[in-house]
Amino acid sequence: MTPALTPSTALFILLAFGLAWIGIGYLLGRRNRNLDDYMLAGRNVGLALATATAMATWVTSNTTMTAPQLTYQLGVWGMIGYSLGAVGLLLFAPLAQRIKAIMPHGFTSGDFIRRRYGTLSWRIFLGVSLCYAIGWLISLGMAGGILVNALSGLDYHIGMSVILLVCVSYTLLGGLRAVIATDFVQTIIILAGVSGIAVLVINELGLEQIHANLERDHPQLLNLLFPAALMFLFNNLLFGVGEIFHSNVWWSRAFAFRESVGFRAYLLAGLCWLPVPIVAGFIALAAPSLGLLVPSADMVGPLVAGSILGGTGAIIVFIVVFSALASSLDSLLAATADLVTQDIYRGHLRPQASDADCLRVSRHVIIGLGIAAWLLCLPRIATLASLLYFTGAFVASTIWPIVFGLYYQWPRGNAAALAMTAGTVLGLLAYFLIGFYVAALVSCAASLLVMLTDRWLGTGTFNFAALASREYSR
Amino acid sequence: MTTEISLNSDTELAREGYLVLTWQAADTASDDLLLQQSLTADFASHTERAIPVAGAHTLTGLDDGVYYFRAGTADAGWSNTVSVGVQHHSLTEAWGFFTLGLLMFAVLCGVIVRGAGKAAGAQQ
Numbered sequence: 001m002t003p004a005l006t007p008s009t010a011l012f013i014l015l016a017f018g019l020a021w022i023g024i025g026y027l028l029g030r031r032n033r034n035l036d037d038y039m040l041a042g043r044n045v046g047l048a049l050a051t052a053t054a055m056a057t058w059v060t061s062n063t064t065m066t067a068p069q070l071t072y073q074l075g076v077w078g079m080i081g082y083s084l085g086a087v088g089l090l091l092f093a094p095l096a097q098r099i100k101a102i103m104p105h106g107f108t109s110g111d112f113i114r115r116r117y118g119t120l121s122w123r124i125f126l127g128v129s130l131c132y133a134i135g136w137l138i139s140l141g142m143a144g145g146i147l148v149n150a151l152s153g154l155d156y157h158i159g160m161s162v163i164l165l166v167c168v169s170y171t172l173l174g175g176l177r178a179v180i181a182t183d184f185v186q187t188i189i190i191l192a193g194v195s196g197i198a199v200l201v202i203n204e205l206g207l208e209q210i211h212a213n214l215e216r217d218h219p220q221l222l223n224l225l226f227p228a229a230l231m232f233l234f235n236n237l238l239f240g241v242g243e244i245f246h247s248n249v250w251w252s253r254a255f256a257f258r259e260s261v262g263f264r265a266y267l268l269a270g271l272c273w274l275p276v277p278i279v280a281g282f283i284a285l286a287a288p289s290l291g292l293l294v295p296s297a298d299m300v301g302p303l304v305a306g307s308i309l310g311g312t313g314a315i316i317v318f319i320v321v322f323s324a325l326a327s328s329l330d331s332l333l334a335a336t337a338d339l340v341t342q343d344i345y346r347g348h349l350r351p352q353a354s355d356a357d358c359l360r361v362s363r364h365v366i367i368g369l370g371i372a373a374w375l376l377c378l379p380r381i382a383t384l385a386s387l388l389y390f391t392g393a394f395v396a397s398t399i400w401p402i403v404f405g406l407y408y409q410w411p412r413g414n415a416a417a418l419a420m421t422a423g424t425v426l427g428l429l430a431y432f433l434i435g436f437y438v439a440a441l442v443s444c445a446a447s448l449l450v451m452l453t454d455r456w457l458g459t460g461t462f463n464f465a466a467l468a469s470r471e472y473s474r
Numbered sequence: 475m476t477t478e479i480s481l482n483s484d485t486e487l488a489r490e491g492y493l494v495l496t497w498q499a500a501d502t503a504s505d506d507l508l509l510q511q512s513l514t515a516d517f518a519s520h521t522e523r524a525i526p527v528a529g530a531h532t533l534t535g536l537d538d539g540v541y542y543f544r545a546g547t548a549d550a551g552w553s554n555t556v557s558v559g560v561q562h563h564s565l566t567e568a569w570g571f572f573t574l575g576l577l578m579f580a581v582l583c584g585v586i587v588r589g590a591g592k593a594a595g596a597q598q
Contacts, residue, residue: 072534073532073534074490075535091583094586094590095586098589098590098593101597217521217535218534218535219536220491220536220562221534221535226491226562227562227564227565227567227568228491228562228563230569230571230572231563231571231572233572233575234571234574234576234579235571235575237579238578238579241582291523293526293529293530294531294532295530295531295532296494296530297492297532297534399582403582403589407588407589407592407593408589438571441574441575441578445574448578448581
């Protein structure tokens with residue numbers, strides 16, 4: 001099959017948009033004066049930018065590429081199940097308000113776990129969080145390579161390398177301020193592009209033809225009692241909740257948003273995000289009607305768009321997915337660098353480090369993360385969905401320690417540590433023994449059981465006022 | 475001319491109704507091949523599609539059953555026959571996980587609403 005784009009067109013788009021993002025990063029980076037500016041955009045982000053960055057970060061290459069993959073593998077429920085990822089954003093709205101209220105000077109999600117639960121839980125949480133961050137980074141880098149390869153035939157390694165280089169560059173130059181500004185532009189591109197593609201697909205093929213082909217050759221995709229898809233539904237919801245509740249990507253935004261903005265921003269972002277995976281996933285259902293060979297399920301979205309829409313459509317898809325990818329990759333790089341700098345460098349290695357030291361280290365960490373992600377992306381180790389849902393076993397174990405810990409005095413440190421450990425171990429067992437579509441579910445259930453046992457056995461008396469003070473000297 | 479073609483599947487038992495077939499013809503000079511799919515080992519009744527001499531294809535949404543695949547052409551000869559069983563998880567198992575998820579979601583919403591209410595009350 002001939003690729004929809006020539007390799008030179010793909011490279012031109014990559015470089016043109018890449019240079020634009022890097023330019024924005026450079027311009028905004030010049031306004032950064034201190035660590036709060038660089039890591040948290042001055043803790044003063046307003047509603048429009050806050051909503052756009054929350055939404056754009058959550059519309060990842062996983063939304064634009066894994067949603068079609070899951071629709072192609074799990075059918076209608078795969079598509080709807082993926083859209084339930086919006087619940088994570090919606091439920092984080094009250095949490096963001098609470099976080100800003102009880103930790104006005106906080107930097108990372110790790111800060112909360114350490115001060116709320118103590119060192120053991122903190123270290124386990126950092127392990128969970130870094131495993132997730134690396135898994136997500138790899139999936140984003142891989143998605144870049146797969147996208148370029150599917151649409152232009154350009155080697156996977158070239159696309160993956162260029163996309164990582166662009167995102168590392170502008171995150172490095174501009175910090176969170178650049179991340180949020182580029183997210184705003186990327187949100188507009190994503191929404192316009194995804195809607196346009198879906199309309200074009202329906203006009204080109206017609207719903208009747210798509211339905212008839214599915215019924216004949218892929219009957220289970222239309223089956224509302226498709227067993228694996230039923231199992232996947234709440235697994236995906238809880239996975240999304242776990243991702244958002246624990247990840248510093250979302251906590252750093254809660255700290256960065258102006259007071260009273262967090263609740264409304266996350267609520268609006270969730271509502272706007274909800275239809276995106278349904279629209280993006282829907283186009284995968286057209287693959288059988290087109291008689292496409294799908295070498296790997298995670299290539300189905302770009303393949304369908306390229307096949308139906310030709311060169312112009314392929315360019316739109318390319319720009320949309322590249323924007324989605326960049327908007328998440330930059331956020332993840334910035335937030336993970338914050339976590340490593342605050343919780344590992346300052347928390348473990350140099351507690352007396354000044355803000356200036358942390359700013360310097362943070363930049364080195366961004367480069368290090370970029371290199372690590374590039375190395376791990378070199379071998380294409382799994383499909384996007386199977387890689388992504390592997391991390392579900394980790395993140396879903398953190399939901400209950402975070403929610404109970406934010407609102408209630410009774411949870412104790414050892415219980416939180418045990419909940420995260422038991423959840424992760426049992427979730428991984430479920431992943432390997434049953435399938436990727438139950439890992440987060442089992443992890444979350446095990447973690448809840450431990451926390452409820454702690455509630456039953458005794459009562460902690462944590463004082464939330466202890467979280468309010470500023471910890472580090474400047 | 476007979477071409478040596480190898481065909482493989484990523485699984486022998488698909489619990490989710492999807493599988494990946496990969497194939498490779500030793501003689502790359504030959505034209506496109508056919509990939510045949512049948513519910514019987516003798517391919518008496520089958521569907522087929524054109525495929526390149528090397529590649530992969532992901533099949534999804536299959537019903538329960540045993541599926542047989544082979545690649546090749548009448549002239550070039552046929553590959554080995556690959557058989558894959560599709561046996562979906564039981565609905566009892568599926569509803570079990572669904573209910574567990576629904577329960578945890580309900581508890582989560584309850585805990586957050588109650589916690590947020592308590593926090594708001596404490597602030598006032």
